Amino acid sequence: MTIADLPPRPRVGVAPELLRTVSLTKHFRLGGFLSTRFLHGVDDINLAIHEDEIVALVGESGSGKSTIARLIAGVYRPTSGDILHRGRSLRGLRSRRDVLEYRGRVPMVFQDPYGSLSPVYQVSHGIMRALKLHRRDLSRRGREEEAERLLEAVGLVPARDFLGKYPYQLSGGQRQRIGFAQALACRPELILADEPVSMLDVSVRIGVLNLMASLRRRERISFLYITHDIASARYVADRLVVMYGGLVAESGPVEDVLAHPKHPYTQLLLSAVPDPRAPISLPEKTEVSEPPRVINPGEGCRFRARCPYAIEECSRVTPALRVLRPEHEAACHVAASDLEGSPGLDARRRPAHI
């Protein structure tokens, strides 16, 4: 095993901010034009991604994690709130050039490597196309050289052989690497990776996670890694954001969140992860899990129906994120602060992620 294969350690110090969402909200209208039923995809998301950082977004299906990625990618328009890329609002992207430029900086890699590559084109097609669009500086010869370099960067060697292959000649893991190579062709700053390993075989998943870690290390690319698998999030990410019912339940440095989960949902999630290395413990009580209400949810904590610690306030007031440990915040009325001094008040005044 080489150094390059080692998972990254959480870093100290704050790198410049790359992308920030400001009270980002997306509601989907259900039914007809006059309908008053709204599905709250995500509500009031304030998320910052820094240079050279991997942020993992975890949560169950329907928790809004893919919605955030699609908002950032510009697939959806926000209902309210904003997205700032290096301090510039995406609302200011008017010209085709600006839009193309942004999409090149923040490309997306999709979940299904079988559906995201066209079966009728060779591997070279997608990569060359991306290079033609986003790398106007390169000559034809330069593009070919760059395409080979990209395939080598994602671990597909000999690169020349892979360029001439069709998707059906590739395994799932190799296809997903092509997806990363296409994203790399745009010289990205941030790759939005939406469940990039969940459809791959268990034995090849870790290779793709290691690829993400090495791209961050060698090419200084940040990632928003979306997953339902909290163990894989721990493996590659610096910061963990746990979503529940369209809201951020908890966020903080990965190891700190795992060691000191503050939100009852995070605690439940961690207790449910099957871990063969842990001693056998079969609790007698089984929790019946019901999905949260996200259609016209109204006020109150969305986890309250399942929460063992719910108090009266939880059904009246939606809890705001509070800093409870250094760089670690949770949206819960009940969770206690571990910070020194007067816990509640000081913590509430601190701005997020600073």
Next chain:
Amino acid sequence: MIANATRPLLQVKDLSVDYLTDRGPVRAVDRVSLDVAKGEFLGIVGESGCGKSTLLFAIARLLSRPAEINSGEIWFGGHDMVTMDEDELRHLRWRDYSVVMQSAMNALNPVMTIAEQLADAVGAHQRMPAGQLKSRSQELMRLVGIDPEHLRSYPHQLSGGMRQRAMIAMALALTPDLVIMDEPTSALDVVAQRSLMLKIKQLQREFGFATIFVTHDMSLVSHFSDRLAVMYAGQVVEIGATRQVFADPKHPYTVGLMRSFPSITGPLQPLSGIAGSPPDLGHPPSGCRFHPRCPQVFDRCSKEEPDLYARDHDLVRCFLFDPAIER
């Protein structure tokens, strides 16, 4: 029914299943032998395409063209499953064994309520007055942890976890001896998954049925199965007591699988997974099928095919455990 004390409930001997394609037969299950005792929980793990689902379908006699059993025997409670015709199988299905599929959304009928579907399954085997059927249905729903109110619901009105529970309620309706499950939790998030696994285990303790549980997620069955079979490219490569396999995995493939998933506890360790990808079963590698990916490969591996060798109560298909070359 059924099995007398000395014979296992289910015996699979040298079972081979072929898919008949235009380019000749592709062997998806290759000489698999397994026993399942009464009340036992057997986990079968492997990657996609390793033949685990085909094996289940063969055992349940649910294969359809182009797949067919090429050779081997399946004995279930004294019945020779391979030679039985559909008419005879009809009497065993639901009553003596049942199957829970991966996707309940596709397995349940979308235009019938849960109550109607339960009544359908039960009614095919047992005459039951309407009142009794209703109370039995309610009892079943409570057993799997669904409000009996949902008997009047259609499948789309239930959450993914509830649909899988409804499937399990149907599978248990006639208290079978064997419940065959094909990745029943793979569409669920971890919280729902754990809650369903605990439910299955609790019901199993209560009713004593045996379970064959197929999954690609080794960690999922680690706390639930009594024995574990690991499949690779159509073959069983290791089988043994679950705790033993986890504590001391022997086949290099099993070792590789164990090193493929990160943990949320303990120190963060670099992982490597397994190089390469599973083979095309149309052209399996010569000798040991794992040899092109194996970190411990040596000369003999590409030339001869290893047998299953006994070691510490496990069976391992690898020359490293061949007693003949014991140093």
